[in-house]
Amino acid sequence: MTTRQYSVDAYVFDVLMPDLVGHDRRPAAFVVYLCLLTSAQALGRDLVPASLQAIAVRTGLSKSAVQVALRHLKRRGLVEDSDAGTQLNPVRRVLRPWRRRWAAGTSA
Secondary structure, three states: OOOOOOOOOHHHHHHHHHHHHHHOOOHHHHHHHHHHHHHHHHHOOOEEEOOHHHHHHHHOOOHHHHHHHHHHHHHOOOEEEOOOOOOOOOEEEEOOHHHHHHHHHHHO
């Protein structure tokens, strides 16, 4: 088995993790986001084919916990469903809103 390495923005651990886990009290949401983020990196794009079952298997969470976590991530603007997916084969878009803020801050 090969070991993969991922580069994750410091924001994810410095800001997002304490916010989702501590403030929102949704650690499952953080785990699901991290799962989708690493999948997006591995694929080299923001669209990730990921059913509830697939995410549950990868994270060790129940499907219902994944469903609740995805709902929370959608409300927070971190994940959205893509039109490219279907009900049987959903595709999720992993969003990184802090990158837009950083880009806007550097161009001002």
